[in-house]
Amino acid sequence: MEGGNQSIVSEFLLLGLCHSWDIQVLLFMILFMIYLMTVFGNIFIILLIMKDTHLHTPMYFLLANLSLIDMWLSSITTPKMIIGFLRDNQSISFGGCMCQVLFVHFIGSSEMIILVAMAYDRYATICKPLHCTTIMSLQKCMRLVVIAWIAGFVHGMSQLVVIAQLPFCGPREIDSFFCDIPLVIKMACMDSSNVDTLINIDCGFVAVTSFILLLISYTHILVTVRQSSKSGASKALSTCTAHIIVVVLFFGPCIFIYVWPIGVPWLDKFFAVFYTAITPLLNPTIYSLRNKDIKEAMKRFKSYCYGFQV
Secondary structure, three states: OHHHHOOOOOOOOOOOOOOOHHHHHHHHHHHHHHHHHHHHHHHHHHHHHHHHHHHOOOOHHHHHHHHHHHHHHHHHHHHHHHOOOOOOOOOEHHHHHHHHHHHHHHHHHHHHHHHHHHHHHHHHHHHHHOHHHHHOOOOHHHHHHHHHHHHHHHHHHHHHHHHHHHOEEEOOEOOOOOOOOOHHHHHHHHOOOHHHEEEEHHHHHOOOOOOHHHHHHHHHHHHHHHOOOOHEEEEEEEEOOOOHHHHHHHHHHHHHHHOOOOOOOHHHHHHHHHHHHHHHHHHHHHHHOHHHHHHHHHHHHHHHHHHHHO
16 A cells, blocks of 8 residues: 555554443443452452561462562453443554553563463472472572563563554454454554564464473473372372463463464454453462462461451
């Protein structure tokens, strides 16, 4: 298309999840409650870890960062989606759209690296118990978290730089509830196949590399557990089960959205909602229900609150 025929697109129109008013009201109530539970659940875990000295370990420092990331990830897209259920016009400015592109990938890739760090911590604890404090000290853990945030920001910026320079001049309707990169690329007034391939390679490298490192860590753990005593194996598996569940729930939708997209609109929307709204709620829920240390910390916190009231 000739440059003279192009016009600057100042905003995009988000089509949302559905067009039925009754379903929108139902989704509003469900997702609004999910968002509130996500925010308060993750804040509670962060405060609990900060308050309880028994949880001042590398594993729970990583868990606090995971809770912060989950709360942030949910807040990037969910509030606008919830408000959109009650409004006819679900437009988003070009700048707002680019911010979503940046932060979804910044926070998403940071979470992947945090999950790898948590798997490495479990590997050190279970497979190298005599050296775990040296392999995964709190100082090393802090460095890993800094690396996760920096690497996530670099990844998000690499996506933003490519997307922001595309020419947008024609259709501006995005069939989703947020500015998802594959859908934004389709709005460009050019042959975007090369850009789409580049983005998929970039996202795929981060996701697949993280997943392989997770697979290696948990394979070593399972082999060690298999060779250990029955009671030790049971305890080790108990500490890892929550981690494995979170990894599967997070990477499953992410891989189907960005690495091997299915291309079915309603299924893409389902994965996107699960990835940005449901998973951030499941993380604190899973860790609270299945983690003995968190349960004990919650009991101590309740006792402290009751004692303070008395």
